[in-house]
Amino acid sequence: MNDIKTAVACHGLLKNFGRKEVLRGLDLAAAEGEVIGILGRNGSGKTTLFKVLLDLLAPDAGGVSVLGLTPDGSGALRGLIGYVPEKPSFHGFMTVEETLAFRAAFFPGWDKAKAAQLCKTLELDTRAKTGTLSKGNTAKLAWICAAAHNPRLLLLDEPTSGLDYLVRDHILNGLVSEMAEGGRTILISNHRMGEIGGLLDRVCVLKDGRISADHKADFIKTETFRVGTRQDSRPPEQPGVRLLSSTGPLCELAVFGKAKLEELKSSGKMNGAEIAPLDLDSAFKALLGE
Known part of the structure; x- marks a missing residue:
């Protein structure tokens, strides 16, 4: 101490x-x-x-x-x-x-x-x-x-x-x-x-x-991602994945960590998903659960 x-x-x-x-x-x-x-x-x-x-x-x-x-x-x-x-x-x-x-x-x-x-x-x-x-x-x-x-x-x-x-x-x-x-x-x-x-x-x-x-x-700067996908392809709630928005059949997720992103890809749940880096403000809001 x-x-x-x-x-x-x-x-x-x-x-x-x-x-x-x-x-x-x-x-x-x-x-x-x-x-x-x-x-x-x-x-x-x-x-x-x-x-x-x-x-x-x-x-x-x-x-x-x-x-x-x-x-x-x-x-x-x-x-x-x-x-x-x-x-x-x-x-x-x-x-x-x-x-x-x-x-x-x-x-x-x-x-x-x-x-x-x-x-x-x-x-x-x-x-x-x-x-x-x-x-x-x-x-x-x-x-x-x-x-x-x-x-x-x-x-x-x-x-x-x-x-x-x-x-x-x-x-x-x-x-x-x-x-x-x-x-x-x-x-x-x-x-x-x-x-x-x-x-x-x-x-x-x-x-x-x-x-x-x-x-x-x-x-936070290099390993957080915005993932756009369909509701029926949305992975279940889990550590490292936060819902950003949901509109009709579409949703956006925040995914924390390249390893978590690869895990989701390999599960077959991310086919056709749009993946992009997540801006800092959105990443911080996702960490807070907002």
Whole structure:
């Protein structure tokens, strides 16, 4: 559990809120430098998992190690982790510059020059009151606050939710990519997983409080297929095969893995089927069962 080469290790993690079970025996390991997409529906436990890793919530049972440390409420992890919440909030009466100075006081590794450069790169007016910022500019400020102290672990909880394309592209393909190239471990949940697929090393599906699937990103990119066939040729429900759509006598399936595809072909059930690579968004939706 305390191997420093393992950035995050969770074993049998349990967290309840009253009678509601949110994390139900979750197991997850992330190596240093890995970028992992956490895929899950609303309420699946993504935010709760992040707050446990941040040492903001204590698990009810199970073990957790973050960067070789056990979260214990001491605040020792604070300077090692950067966090972008789904709905960032700031003191509205403070300017961007004042907010950054306030945050800097809590992080010994805060890089003032880096924060200033990020403000310039993201075209964020440091004189503006945070209460007047648009959603996009609030997200930019949240990212700067998460990145300016050069954390070893980044937790990004729907960091581009509701943002326009240009801001999303700048954050994902610019800033997140840059941080990933720096060898940092990144856990990111995003409702548009297709747009971050190129950044990921792994994809973990969080369902009913557990990791229900864990795939290398390259597997999702190169070994998932869209299969169009007739309903009367449709294979029975089984692991590695998901129904995408059904219209009259026709249906479309998602098939995960070349081996599974060859197995279906050899069964004689796929005669005349149309087979094509499956786009990332459709693959992620199929993993979720949507």
